[in-house]
Structure formats: C-alpha cells, structure tokens
Amino acid sequence: MALSLRAEQKNITDLFNSGEDIYVIPEYQRPYSWNKDTTYQLYSDITSHFLDNEDYFVGNIIMARGQEERKRPNIVDGQQRLITLWIWIKVLTVLHPNKSRINRLLTVESLLSDNILPRIDSKVFEHDDQQNIEDVKSFTKDDFEKEWNDKVNSKGDISEQKTSRIEANALYLYKWMKEFYENLGNDKKKCEDFLQYFLEKVYLLPIELGGNDINEASDRALAIFETLNNRGQLLEDSDIFKARLYKSAKQDGKENEFIEQWLDFNSVCSELHMTVDELFRYYYHILRAEEGQTTNEGSLREYLTKDSNSALSVKPYKNIVDDLSNITNILQWMSAPSKMDKKIARYVQLLGQYTNQYPRYALVNYLFVEGFEDKFKLERFLRAIVRYYYYRGATLQVKYETYRINKLVANHQNIPKYDCSDIEPEYFNHLGFLRNGYALLAHYLLYKDSYEENIFFDKIVFSRDSKYLDDDWKNVDVEDIKNNIANIVVLDMPKKTLNIPAKATYYSKSELKDVRSIFAEGVIYQYARFCKREKRLKNALMAFFKDIES
Template identity: 25%
Template sequence: MPTTIEVNKQSVETLLGSGKSKPFVIPEYQRPYAWTVEQVETLFEDLWEFTAISGGTERESSYFLGSVVSYENENGEQEIIDGQQRITSLFLLLRAIYTKLVATAISERTAEANNFIGKIEPTIWRTNKLTGTVDFKNILLNSRVVNNDGNEILRSILETGNADENAKDNYSKNYRYFQELFDKHSKENPLMVYQFIYALLNQAILLPIKADTQDTALTIFSTLNDRGLLLSDADIFKAKIYNQLEQDAKKAFIERWKELDEQATDANESIQQLFYYNMFYYRALDKDTKTTTPGVRKYYAANKFERLYKPELLDTLFVILNLWKVVNKGEELEGEDWSKNKKIRQTLDTLTSYPNEFWKYPVVIYYVCYRNEVNFEKRFALFLNKLLMELMTKYLMTPTINAVKPDILKLDSAIVVSIVPAFEFKVIDMPQLEPYIQNPNRNTVRMLLKTLAYEHQDDLLPAKWEIEHIFPQKWQTNYFTKESDSTIKEKIEHIGNKLPFEKKLNIVAGNGYFKKKKKEYATSKIGITNAMGTSDVMDWNVDSIMKRDIRVSDEVVKILNRWNNEYLNIPVDEDKAELPSEEDLARIEEFKKKGWI
C-alpha cells in the first residue's frame, strides 16, 4: 500500500483539542522530557512579544511553533514521534494559565476569563459533550516513557494544577516557572493578558504531520530533525521488549538495559551499535550472505519482532560489549586471558585502522561463538592475523568496500560452523603487493605502519600518534638539484618516508630536515622510530626513501606470508596435550589443494 502522510497546519486550540477523540501519547521509546527553564522562558517571551507586536485579536497574523510528527497507533491514540517537548510544554503552559484563571473568585471573574476557562478545558481534559463537565482525571496527554517517574508527575500536575515546590524534575520546574512568568506579566501589563491567551490558542500555529505507520513517522522524523539526538532503533527495541514482558520481569529488564547502556557509553559504543553487530551474528547463523545490508529496525521487525524477543538477546549484547571494552578501552576481562595478550591487542589495534567497518563483524562472531573454548586465545590470535592479512592485501590492491564485502559475509557464515573457518578470499600473489605497499593508498598508511611497528615491540602504540614524514612535506626547492619537484612530491608520500611518531614529539620536530629531527626520533618510545633516531644514517634524500621502500615492503610481505601460513598450522599446547582435530586436518588438506596455504 502507498504511504499516506497528512499535513495540515493547525492552531494550538485545534490540535490539542483533537485529543478528545484521539488522545496524545508519548510512547515508551521516547526519551524523558528535557526542556529547561531557559527554553520555557524563550517560548513564553517570544509568544508575549508576538502578541504585543501583532496587536492580538486585531490582526490575523500567526506565530509558527514548529512541526509535530505522529501516527495513529492500534489503540486509536496519536503516538508522538517528534514534538513531545513542545506539546508537553504547551500542556504545562495552558495548565498554568488555567490554574491562575480559576483561582479568581467566580463573582470577580471577567467575561474574558470565563471564556478562556471554557476554551482551555477541552485542550487538556476530556469533557462531557452534553454538559461540558470536565473530567480532570481524563487527561488528553499521557506519557509512557519507560521507567520514568516523571510520567506520574506530569499526570498529577495536569490533573491538580499543583507542583511540589521542592521537586527538581523538569515538569515541576517548568510548570512553576510558567506560573511565575504568567503572574509577572499579568501584573506588569494586565490589559494584554487575554490578548496573550487568545494568541496562544488561536495564532500560535503547529504543523502536524500525521503518518499512516510508525515506520513512516520515524522516517519523517529522521529527515526533519537536526536539533539533537534522534530516536534510535534501540529506543524502539527497548519499548517493544518491555511491553511483551510479564509485569514482574519489567523492572529487572530496565535495570539491565540501563547497565548495558552505561557500560556501552563508557566503552565508546552504543546499544544501537551492539544491535547492529548482533544482526551480523544472527545473519551468520541463518547463513545469510546477501551483500545488501538491511536496516537494523527492519531486520529485527521481521516475523513480528521474533529475533528481538529471543531470551538470550541481552546476554549476547553484553558479550559483544566485552569485546569492545578491550578494543576501545584496553580493559582486561576477568577470566579471559586473551584480553591480556599483547599480540592479540596489537592486531585488534591494527584492524581499527582498516578503512571501513567490515572487519568488525567476523571478529564479533568469532568471539561470541568460541570465547569459552579451551584453546580460544591461541586460535583467536591466528584468526585475527589471518583476517588482517586478507583485508590488508585486498584493500591495498582494490581500495573499496566491495573488494571484501561478499567474502566477509561468506566468512561470517563459515565462522559459526568451524573454529578454523575457511577464508574464501581471492588468492593474491604476495610479490604483486610490493608496489602497493611502497606507494600505498592514503587510507592504508596507518594500518601498514602499525603492522610494521608491532613487529618490533610488545607495547601498544601511544593513543596520540601521527604519521611522520621523514623528509618534510614542505621543503626548500633548492634542496635537490637533480630531482624535479613532482618526483620529490610523489616520493615523499611513499611508505619508506613515513614513521609513526608521538604527537608531542612531532610538534617539537616540526618540518625540520633529518639531522635536526633525528634527536627527537631517538626519544620516541615507538621501536621503529627510535631505531631511526639511533641509527648511523646521517642524511635523508630520495635515494634513502627508495631503499627503505624496498626494506619495508619486503618486511610487510614476510609478515603477511607468516600470518597466512600460521593460520592452520596451530602448534600443540603441551600442557593441554591438544592435537588438531580430524576436522582441522581435513580442512588443512582442503586449503592446501586450493592454494590457500
């Protein structure tokens, strides 16, 4: 069916009044009400200034408040996807005004006050169609934000008109401030009060965008919203899982979700990203090797969110997160020796410099599948080296995502079958790589330098390091008399002219020539850079770059060849007396026949 979107600008009175037949709902996956008193003040003062300038009822001008994106859910409610902050604030403002108007004794009320009391009531509460009697408990706005105490606070304020003087939540603070602002302006300019209420109800305009489905509404929201954090798929997933749980399980789920969120944030990840990684794990289990990557929400929504309701889902997300605690933060995991293995951590660090994220999915899947195996640490190290070797060689020669995407998806599916999965990547003759290593694509330089550096040291590179050009990028044109500027410019970007260098030392070294920078190299804690500083080399020129090009490319090819050959020839752990399984031996023979080892 075609997508249906209804757009029709409406006054505050008309839009909020539509809640009589279709109440407004702030759904579970929304974030809590977050407007500050500063934003509340801006809204009030802008509307007051608009009233003063427009002349109130005398002119039919309008003040645009923004859009509201919603859709009608299965309960006949207007589920707000975008605009909950604005709508909630308008309800609070109207309630503050209503409280002030009805506080005046009936005998002292003006005709205007009685008129606007009658106008405001059907924008906040359901009223009897025949008598006009207000049902103060039947509020037209209901917040269902998961695990949010503010839901009850908002309901109480709108029902009673009272807010706790000591409460620190945004609902209470903003409601009290609306009352203060209205009192202040009423005393300073009493003649304009009713003009202001009229302008708020009739001249303040909203643009409701009503979609036919939640997906359509979320798409519109993502397209329109550039003012802050967008709703993530994870927000939707949290609400979906929460709603299908038994009541006694909901509290435990929320506490666990909060813990996952906090730990993910601390590890520089997000729950949204964890769901994305898990999608590739589930796809591997289903042998899904399609190169088209589905949207996360669409993927989990299939079969009525069947995958989302798997009982082990949250456990798996925590497991995936543990991997990224090591990769992103260098944490050591209790009971997981691999996380202390310096060579594994070096390889993972090198993989983080791969130019796209396709390396992550097989690493996640391998870890989730085999982390509890006896020989995991050894096999994981060999698997990571093999993966890096395959990715690096392919990207050096064809620097695009498509160079490895199909092969990665095949590898994902192979991993869940065997702890020694087949890498069905195109075989590359290693000597062909040498020119690509010597004059590499700029996206591969950091990966190459890490590979080279970690061959000569056990420690990780410092967090802040830069690519150092041994011969500076800015040189005096008379420095070389026999070389053209174009030749020098090209050679400067070769791998033979580059080193990893601590950022602070690089700043000190500046754009000086080799003799001046050499003493800074000697203070570096990066092995290959320090070696350059303590070497007998006294000058650096184009010839030096070309010679080092050959040395570096030879060494990198040697490393890659070693990783490739070691992958299946796993040494026996004498303490555990583990021998290769029959499956391993058969796979070794298969790989030999195909020329992969």
C-alpha cells in the first residue's frame, strides 16, 4: 500500500493561512505542556536568528488528512510547537493593531456558516486546552496587561495553579516581545521587519499522510511518528499506546469510556509518583511471563506495538484496559502497607528499599496471577524473594532470576527454595547501597511484632564524632565501620545532623526500643556496645539467610 505522503516546507503564513483548514489535536494526544523555559528557548532562538538575519527552522509537524473531512487534518506530532506559534501570532496581533490581516491567521471563517473558529481545535481530554485557546484568542492589549499584573510574582513567574500553560505562555510571550521591541527602540520599521521575518522566514516542515478516512490516514501518520521517535525524538511510549488503545476503543464505540479510564490511569500514576510508561512496564513483565520469555528485555514500545502479533494488536481492547486496571489496583495496594497484615507489610516495605524495580515486578506479577486471597502463600512468596534479592545484593543481574520467577508464577508453579547458606558474617561489615534495607530487615527480625509505617535511617557514628567516643575506639578506623550493619539505625522520626550528645537526647524520644537503647548508658559511646550490637544484628541476619525453609 502506498504511503500517500506529502511534505513541503512552509513558513508561518503558509501554514496558518491554509484556507478553511482547522488543525485538530486528536483526543489521544497529550495536553499542551510547554513550560516557561521551553517557550523561552523558542523565543530566544527566533529573535536571535532575526538579529543575525538568518532564517529559522522550527521542526516537523506530522498530520493525517482523511478524505471525508479534508479540512480537518489531525496533528499526530508537533502540537506543542504549533500551539505555541499560534499563541505568538496572537501576541503579534496585539502589538501590531494596525496589521489587522494577521488576525486571519488565528481563525477560520466557514464558507457555509457565519462561524469564526480558532485555527486549532484541541480535542485533548486531560486538560481544557481548547477553552484556553478560546480565552487567549479574545485577549486585548488591556487583558494582557491586566492578567500579567494580576498573575506574575516578584520573580517574574506565573503560577500554574493560577492559570493554564497556554495562557501563561501567552503572557510570557507578550512580555518578552514588548521588551524585545523596546530593545529595538520601539522603532516602527524594525518592529515591522521582525513581524515580516516571523511570518515569512520562520519555517516548519508539515509531513502530511493521506487516507480514505481519518483512521487510515492516522495509521500512516503514526507509522511515520513511530519511525521518527525511534530516531531520537523525546516522545513518551505511552502516547503511542494511548493512540492504539483509543483507536481500538473507537472501533468498539467505547471512546468515551476509554477517555475516563485513561484519565483514571493518569490520576493513579500521579498519586503513586510514577509515569504511565512505568505502568506499561509492569504490564510488559506480566505479558513476557505469560509467553514464557526469560531472555533480555527489549524496547517496551516495540514489544507492545511493533507488528500485527504485538500485545496491543492481538489482545482485545477491553482485556488490556482490565489488565491495566488490575495492575493499578495492585500498585495502590502496595503503596498502603499500613492496611496490610503486619508480616506482609514488612516484606513489601523491604522490597521497596531494594535498589531497583525487579523485586516489585516479581510481586506485581505474582499478585496479578494469584491475587491477594491466600495470605499464607503470599507471605511465603514474599519471604522467599526478599531472601533471594537481599542475598544477591544490589545488582541488576537479579533481572534474569526475576524473568524465571515470573515465568514460574505465570504457570502456577512454586519458585525455588533459595539456598543462601554460604553467606558469611563479614558480608555485613561493608554494606553498599542496600545498607538501609539490611538495617530494616535486621530490625524486623529482632522485633518480630513491629511494623514501622514511617521510617528514616541514620548512622550512629560519623568521623566528626571522635571526641565523643570511648577510649576503646582508639584503634578503630571510623571510616571503616561507617557502613557496618551496627552503625545503621532505623528511626521512627526524621534524621537530624547532630553530634553524639545531642543525638543521644534526640534518640531518647523515640518509641523504638532499639533506638532508645543505643545511648542508654550515656553519651560516651563505647566500642564494646557497638560490637555487642553488631553481633546481635549479624546473628539475626545470618539466621534468616541460612534458614532455607520457605
């Protein structure tokens, strides 16, 4: 099938003066997101090129044009720069009120009605981008001045809580252009030279893909979009996934339902301080486990979308959305350990202290397959994987065993009883990036009925504390023991930078017996007490790792 591609460089006038064309930002696209810094970079580039008398190329715009609505091409890529340039045109109409024809670039007058519509029609459902465009379209010079004075702070910034990014960038561009014209001496000719430069010497490359209908055209445009993304454009994988899922939902007549579900995914991910891409990464590991894959991971995007056999092409839309909903439920459960059984909560918390995400991939996969109901089985699984991951230490090499764990779980098979019996006490002398995790593990091993919802970590002795140490420390290199298991303490209150006497007072306020006992015999810390603590913690850890019973 021919690609039906057309690409022709256009200046801003050509792009925004294209008859009755209205550029549609489809529902599946991201909201407008350019911030002050990004907008300023474009402003700086264009004004600098003007001063150097050089043309400026903004970048590509990829659009899809179907036969049935030829006047409403869909923007697949480039909406951020397109909207920003539209905003800039609006600012110039205000600064050049005698150039009334520029206003025609902002709107479209329908031949079949009296409607005057913005040149851009955003259907994005996460934000009210279209309403914001409409608002900015109506701004007068007095509106710009008033809004700037009302919303800018002493640092020259506009809070996003007070206004949309579209309006904020309109105000910034208005302020910057006023200053730029002032630097030109408000010379009428120089200002009009810039206007002409902006409209005629600033270029874009619209890449247009056609089709019998908008769906066919969009498929072709997305193919180009994905190819360009492979070559380095900074685009989120989830944008492509959203486009594919939205298309499937639309075919089933469920597009409105999908919009609500996608907004829910965004909301949950935001609450969990993660991206939607990360949500799909969990799904990726679940799907790989179902297929029995234990080889190295490839590109998430390629795995989910590359060909007709990929997950987003093969699985029914409803199944995928249900799976993602299940994963978000699991992640929400994992983020609230205080509501779990104490034993399970402790293990979940320990997995959260691990230095990479692989233990969490294993747990999410387990809960996806087995559910939450059998608490005994879940606790046994958690104990086994905590022992394995902490035994291996902080390393990415655990990913290969994670693949195998996930495959076994997907087939409802038991994971192995890991033999960690060769671990030695000396292992805990110089703990690396997992030192906090080991300290928490030792704490829970010694205080089996405890669960600390809010935890902090501190070191008891620092090099600066030598004058507060007992004489029996004189042959001890404090640097050598600073990451020893006995020097790491789990706190139930925030860590503070204190010397040992102040720390002793502070620790005495803790509700944890272990913390209060550290300086129980005074503020002069004895090496004998350190050694006693070290032996007790190491013995607890050694018993845990050498016990191969699950």
